[in-house]
Amino acid sequence: MSGAADEAIAETVAPVPARANRNPIAARVGLPLLVSAGLLVLWHVAVRVSGSDLFPTPADVLLGVVELARKGLLLKYIVASLFRVTVGFGLAVLLGVPLGLLLGWFQRLFYAFNPMIQILRPISPIAWIPVAILWFGVDDRAPVFLIFLASVFPITVSAMAAVQNIQPVYIRAARNFGLSRLDLFRRVIFPATLPQVLTGIRIALGVAWLVVVAAEMIAVNSGLGYLIIDARNAGKRYDLVVAGMVMIGLIGLALDLLVRQLERFDEVRWGYSR
């Protein structure tokens, strides 16, 4: 468990701070742009060479995005998807973090609930769609529920692992100082687990955004996932399908960059510089 969690940290935390200073900003911005441009050209050429009539070129996709923006649908759909992810993911954080910390601290609770969590965790949100419709109908609540389900387990598990991985010396020292239970939690456990909890939250945010398409397969009438499903129904509008994919990708990138900003705070950064 702890090994996996450490790996997850190592994987998601790029060693930016140490090396960043040596690389000029031009390289950090220029290189990814260069790679993207190269891939776009490759995509264009591949479509042309294969002579595909159905698969759109990057230019077709751009026109599709422009068309959506002109109709006012782009902003509408982005807002709808972000709203559902905000609510579903927000609920997952509010429930998952305390739950994970509790399960990590109290061994018996862990024994009691961990198997159930591990059973529920691998079930894909797509499998929950029928249940979500039966429970919530087809308005905003059903996709929110699916997004909540997808993100609550990674958060809970990482918080649980974070508590279990605390170095015993911290706890012993705190006990020697005679800290009360509440203080122990506030001044030792919470700060000690914060970096790892945040990593879990970051992974979960990625997952939450990932399932937006599946969640919006239900008959909601807005959202980027809906855009993709709707474009499939609309006959030969694969440009809009890819436009939806591109928008989801770009917003995912923005979300990730945003959450990474949290790692700049001292309260978190110490956890990564081991």
Added chain:
Amino acid sequence: MSLRKTVVLSSIAWVILITALHTALNLNLFRSSRKSEKTFKVGFLPVTCHLTCPVNHYIQKHLKGEGGFEPIRFNGWPELKEAFLSQYTEATFILAPMAMKLREEGIPIKIVYLGHRDGTALMVHKESGIFRIEDLRGKKVAVPNRFSNQRLLLFKVLKERGLSFKDIDLVEMPPPDMPAALYSRAVDAISSGEPFMGQTELDGYGRILYLTKDVWPGFISCVLAVRDDVIAKDRPKIQALVDGIASSGVWLDKTMDNRMQAAQFVSQHYYNQNPRLLEFVLSKPPDRVKYTNLNVRRPDFEEIQKLGLEAGILDGKAGFDDYADASFVKDSATVEAFKFTDPESVQQGRGRGVIK
């Protein structure tokens, strides 16, 4: 600023911002969901088999100021069925054998009217060597659902030529994915409701192996179904819906101009498709799909049920009187078309050269 302060403040600001935006931009969503507690919801898919649902809604809205019901568009059969089972929709357009199957399984569902007649094709790739039903042997054929009438139709035509499902490779696939699957030749033949079949023809890679009207005249794929308790509680609303569908059907079949008007407003306001798709399948040929003669008749359903039993998807636990209620049907001779012309659609149709 400290971490805690930053996170708390920015989270609150973000939640307020996104909620406000969502409310402002998608407000109609909230409004309709609040109002919808009282409205009568009817589920449908963006296919021509369900065309009378949006046509009826649009015409009623323009004649009376309100549609009389709320059409809810779904994107696939499972979601449509589940919304009906969870009592989210009061009535729904649904595959006839699926409605029968649900009745066998004890769901209080009743077929009260038909949605259309004909309107299905079996398409093969233009360059394939499939020219007769017999050529399908060993080929991969996609149908929408195991309870679809397209599957029963295929069962019927295979049987008539001494073949069976064992001789072909049958796969289930959502209709919207079928054109791309045929284009890339991931499957050899596809069969579902229009406009997805017409689309392959329109885009130049599909060829018709058969149209339903040629192999099973009067073919029924989708029906209007309601729950028993809705019949007991909301009889007048169901009657109004059935009458509206009947009048819409007669309106659609009365003139080609009416069909072309429907192609415009349905594409734009309900299906979100390119109008040329509906223009094509509603006119080439004109009897590709029909919207008259929609009465619930015992022999039609007993024929479907017999095939369903042979194909092994039904078990015969429910009879015609269990799964159908013909009491909403009026004599066809008395059904009159809506007196309706939509100036906007006529103008668009003229612009597109489909209305003179």
